[in-house]
Amino acid sequence: MFSAAECCRLDRRRRALIAAARELFVEQGYEKTALSEIVERSGGSLATVYKLFGNKEGILEAVVFEKVSSGAAMVDEAASGRGTPAEILRRLAGRFRTHFLDPETIALVRIVIARSINDKKFAQQFFERTATRTLDALTALFRSWKADGVRMSGEPEILAELFLGLFVSDVHTEAISHGLGSHSCSKRFDDRIGFFLIGAGLAEEQLSPS
Amino acid sequence: MFSAAECCRLDRRRRALIAAARELFVEQGYEKTALSEIVERSGGSLATVYKLFGNKEGILEAVVFEKVSSGAAMVDEAASGRGTPAEILRRLAGRFRTHFLDPETIALVRIVIARSINDKKFAQQFFERTATRTLDALTALFRSWKADGVRMSGEPEILAELFLGLFVSDVHTEAISHGLGSHSCSKRFDDRIGFFLIGAGLAEEQLSPS
DNA sequence: GCAATGGTGTAATGCCTATTACACTTTCGC
């Protein structure tokens, strides 16, 4: 029925369409992008779009969910490394920052929020596949530390929300300010992680009061 | 030229149009709302819309900027009250939460972010009139505390970002999850403020490590 | 009361674009 070659050809077309669609959605948003523009950029044909994705929403879902990645993998990776909790969290923070503040990530978040006004379910799926999974992984990490005898203030769930919140607030600022917010300053960023460690009772040394 | 009555009449129409537009934008978003729907709901006429607002964007700006309020006034009000810094911040946090997590606030934020894809300036103006002003007020407050000899860890700018960030991350979560995020739980909320106070060195008593 | 100013209602105009239909071409196993 399906030879390998056929499958690959279709798959290549699919990938090209999704790539073109992502570029255009990022540049212009979902509503303002016409399917004909996508096809123009990727090559192929309108008929193929409908064959592969059913309708315009279909291609948006494909764009968003194709590359969506929660931070859970990053959490697991960082957790398996060596070091004190503070060191692990600093390392994890660096990865989170790179990922969450990537301009393409921000642009996708804008698109999801925009679409969410007319399609709640879509945004909720996105939320579950990103934030919820990441929170669960962080909560599990903090819980395992407690089980291992690490002393930290606050419950794992709250700490997970707070830690992720450090990045989420930057994502939001960036999404709405398009660069006006000054959060990219790396000194500030380090300070904020330090602040979290103190609040959680995980800092190796306390900041001296000034 | 303009009698009081004329002025009032036009003003009443303006208000009615803005109110109807806000309802519809909140329900359906900006793109999906037709000007004819707005007029249908508010009474009046399409011609009047163009006379008052110029075009469709004009009415969106009027909707967003009419009621926009930064948290700066709340900061000033809380700062002028009595109590320890911790008490003042807890009081302020309550106001922030009520304001920022109001469903209509969230809905407006969604609309602004959606529109920002095609009109950066618009979102940046919104950002400056809300977040920037609030941050400035918070920074000034923390700075004045330091000048008064209050001992706190971290620089006022960073503390302001962190404090506001506690709410911004909830706004973002709400904007994208439409209620799936569980952040409205008030116990968690209090914990988070307590966490901030500890990190800032402002807590009256430290949480016991668990 | 009455003209002028301002507000209203209706109905084009014009453009854009999702979706469909259909006839054509390419690919690929044989």
Add this chain to the structure above:
DNA sequence: GCGAAAGTGTAATAGGCATTACACCATTGC
């Protein structure tokens, strides 16, 4: 090479809506 399946290109359908044009009503100052 051949024929079926898959993919393509083009153009028609159909509906939506911002914006404009214009003729009609209401208010108000006199």
